[in-house]
Amino acid sequence: MRSLILCLLLTLSSTCARAAFAIQPWPEAAESLQMPPMQHWIGPARAERPFELCALYPHLRDAYWLSVNQGMVEEARRLGVGLRVHEAGGYAAQDEQARQLAECVREGSDAILLGAVDGPTLAEAIGQSPLPVFGLVNALPPEQVVAQVGVPWYQMGWRIGHWLAERHPAGTPTRRVALLPGPEGRGGNNLVEPGFATAIAGSAIELVETLRGDNSREIQRSLVQRLLTRHPNLDYLVGGAMAAEVAVNELARRPPSAPHSNPQPRAPAVLAIYFSHGVERALLRGKLALANSDQMREQGRLAVAQAVCLLQRPAASEAQCPRHMGPAILTLAGPLPARRSTLSDPAFRPVYRVEPSLSPTAP
CATH class of the missing domain: 3.40.50.2300 (Response regulator)
Incomplete structure (x- = not known):
């Protein structure tokens, strides 16, 4: 000690x-x-x-x-x-x-x-x-x-689902949710989905569709657009960091309703299963409701x-x-408590080689 x-x-x-x-x-x-x-x-x-x-x-x-x-x-x-x-x-x-x-x-x-x-x-x-x-x-x-x-990725899915279930318990109006967890059966997604399903069981949350795809911006944009077209009255969109970033951008591009016309469908709230720089920006601007950080x-x-x-x-x-x-897994509706535990610095670029050196280095 x-x-x-x-x-x-x-x-x-x-x-x-x-x-x-x-x-x-x-x-x-x-x-x-x-x-x-x-x-x-x-x-x-x-x-x-x-x-x-x-x-x-x-x-x-x-x-x-x-x-x-x-x-x-x-x-x-x-x-x-x-x-x-x-x-x-x-x-x-x-x-x-x-x-x-x-x-x-x-x-x-x-x-x-x-x-x-x-x-x-x-x-x-x-x-x-x-x-x-x-x-x-x-x-x-x-x-x-x-x-x-x-970290246990079952918990990553469960925490998002639990947040939703607490806000929409059984007996309250049904809320429609779509899930974009990322590549099928890869990384932690095979655990995220059952964790999320366990958390929302018995609540007023209805999972209307799950779409899986590689974590590229193009693929996730296509999936988000498909969901928004199929489910114009979606209440929540839950996705990996890339899906959440794309969803925030797609929703911002929706044209405003003209005066005296039928209003646009209400935009779903976006929740991120894990974190990124784009997720942080959206969270701080109030464009994203909730996000997990596993402090990568x-x-x-x-x-x-x-x-x-x-x-x-x-x-x-x-x-x-x-x-x-x-x-620890952090589940956040606001700023990161310690940014350097989660995100790379803005100027950081991938490093593929570090030479060994046993002489002391500055922290």
């Missing part, structure tokens, strides 16, 4: 800076709503040798993975370890990510931090890797990985710290090097 207090207070010290993390262990079951209490974990101060970490992302074309990237880069530099980043090109790129798993070995990496595009199809490639594999953001079966960092930049930091901790101490206890953890 004394060391935790010192590290929290001495934020200008290169030895302690960012070594103290607020973490939430994962529940035993992915569908659990009973989250363990928050804990404080003191991560490694500096790496004992210049480890090389190989990070594999589904893509780097949106704010989510860009923010994960900055967190990983920050922590790699703080710890003095090397980092190589590869992106698969999208959630349909299973073959490319399997090839990249082998590429990490050829590059001489010490460990792989895997943001999996599709865990089941990568099971064989993961099993064949001689390197320790750490799950990053997208959950993998525990038997496939040494450890993992992320902090997840990037935690993933690097966890990997270094277990590379240095493979037999460490759970308290010394937690195996299944993530930051």
Whole structure:
């Protein structure tokens, strides 16, 4: 406890800076709503040798993975370890990510931090890797990985649904909702949907349609336009960050009603399952009602710290090097409490290589 207090207070010290993390262990079951209490974990101060970490992302074309990237880069530099980043090109790129798993070995990496595009199809490639594999953001079966960092995405869906159900309980007028969770069966979407469905069960919320598609602006715009055409009297539109951004823009483009004419259908309120820079802007302008943040930049930091901790101490206890953890999920109707835990800086651009350096760096 004394060391935790010192590290929290001495934020200008290169030895302690960012070594103290607020973490939430994962529940035993992915569908659990009973989250363990928050804990404080003191991560490694500096790496004992210049480890090389190989990070594999589904893509780097949106704010989510860009923010994960900055967190990983920050922590790699703080710890003095090397980092190589590869992106698969999208959630349909299973073959490319399997090839990249082998590429990490050829590059001489010490460990792989895997943001999996599709865990089941990568099971064989993961099993064949001689390197320790750490799950990053997208959950993998525990038997496939040494450890993992992320949040339960069932909770991400449940929290949005619970907010709606509390405002529209059974016996009140029915409210029509559409869901755009992102790619089918990819990332955390296979857990978001049942979490959302559980939360709205027995309420006055009616899920009228679910449309799935890749997280590209063009695809999500097409899905949003289709929903608004099919359901002109929609009350809520719930989607991933890209879908929420597009929906806010599409609704802003609706022409105002002419005087004495029939009014335009009432615009649905937009809710975001996860966060982005565009989601933040819409939330602050009052164009978006609610959004979850799973603090993805902090997840990037935690993933690097966890990997270094277990590379240095493979037999460490759970308290010394937690195996299944993530930051708290924030459900917000207003500003982020700590922006640098969620979003990348405005000027940040993807970094694909960090050279190892065990000389101290400034925080």
